[in-house]
Amino acid sequence: MDAPIVQASRLRKVYQGANAVEALRGIDFEVERGEMVAIVGPSGSGKTTLLNCLSGLDSFNGGQVVVDGQDLSTMSDRARTAYRRDHMGFVFQAFNLLPVLSAVENVEIPLLLQNLNSRDSRRRALEMLETLGLAHRANHRPDQLSGGEQQRVAVARALVHKPAVVWADEPTGNLDTEVTQVIVELLVRMNKDGQTIVLVTHNPQVAERARRTVRMRDGRIEKAEAGRVEVSA
Ligand SMILES: Nc1ncnc2c1ncn2[C@@H]1O[C@H](COP(=O)(O)OP(=O)(O)OP(=O)(O)O)[C@@H](O)[C@H]1O
Numbered sequence: 001m002d003a004p005i006v007q008a009s010r011l012r013k014v015y016q017g018a019n020a021v022e023a024l025r026g027i028d029f030e031v032e033r034g035e036m037v038a039i040v041g042p043s044g045s046g047k048t049t050l051l052n053c054l055s056g057l058d059s060f061n062g063g064q065v066v067v068d069g070q071d072l073s074t075m076s077d078r079a080r081t082a083y084r085r086d087h088m089g090f091v092f093q094a095f096n097l098l099p100v101l102s103a104v105e106n107v108e109i110p111l112l113l114q115n116l117n118s119r120d121s122r123r124r125a126l127e128m129l130e131t132l133g134l135a136h137r138a139n140h141r142p143d144q145l146s147g148g149e150q151q152r153v154a155v156a157r158a159l160v161h162k163p164a165v166v167w168a169d170e171p172t173g174n175l176d177t178e179v180t181q182v183i184v185e186l187l188v189r190m191n192k193d194g195q196t197i198v199l200v201t202h203n204p205q206v207a208e209r210a211r212r213t214v215r216m217r218d219g220r221i222e223k224a225e226a227g228r229v230e231v232s233a
């Protein structure tokens with residue numbers, strides 16, 4: 001069998017400062033290739049910190065993180081940035097689309113950053129938007145799109161360069177129930193097509209659709225369980 005695509009061991013993260021916070025207190029966590037994992041737990045338990053450390057968005061203070069065979073612990077900041085750009089996809093609660101760019105221009109950013117030529121970048125971005133049912137909104141700017149449409153554009157941007165892992169932090173946090181459903185089913189569909197997805201959520205209906213749920217508390221993983229979960233905020 002393949003090695004897990006994400007392997008973290010004894011991962012520690014301390015936010016330094018007047019009031020230092022030990023946000024991750026020795027995390028062991030693995031994600032299999034093709035899995036969809038939900039991370040749940042109370043506010044402040046370290047979910048975002050864990051996602052940021054595993055995905056190369058943030059550095060950490062101890063332990064090891066290996067993603068798709070690459071050891072993030074030994075990478076320079078610069079190498080980690082390049083790795084993240086080329087091999088990771090991100091979806092955030094606040095969509096984080098660039099306001100002056102159209103939908104298709106937002107989606108093609110990861111491809112252009114990989115130096116794909118502009119014609120192929122445009123073609124693949126349009127194909128991705130079409131897959132997500134948004135071809136008719138390709139030339140709209142984010143302020144001309146609904147919240148759900150903006151998040152679908154963000155999902156398209158996260159997936160377009162076929163990342164090793166898509167990381168989603170509260171991807172439905174700003175969306176109503178109906179639109180949440182659309183986004184979740186989209187992620188489930190992409191996962192069925194083989195995309196590995198790790199998402200953080202407070203929403204039990206969202207967590208339920210993942211194949212596995214991991215619960216955090218006070219910087220530790222409490223327990224791993226399959227199937228249904230109770231989620232407390
Ligand atoms: N930049 C920072 N500097 C100092 N402390 C931080 C920083 N970011 C987070 N923390 C602290 O680290 C802990 C974990 O925060 P984190 O954002 O990972 O929690 P979370 O589980 O994502 O919470 P939420 O569900 O509210 O998003 C919290 O106690 C928080 O106050």
Ligand SMILES: [Mg+2]
Pocket residue numbers: 047048049
């Ligand atoms: Mg968070």
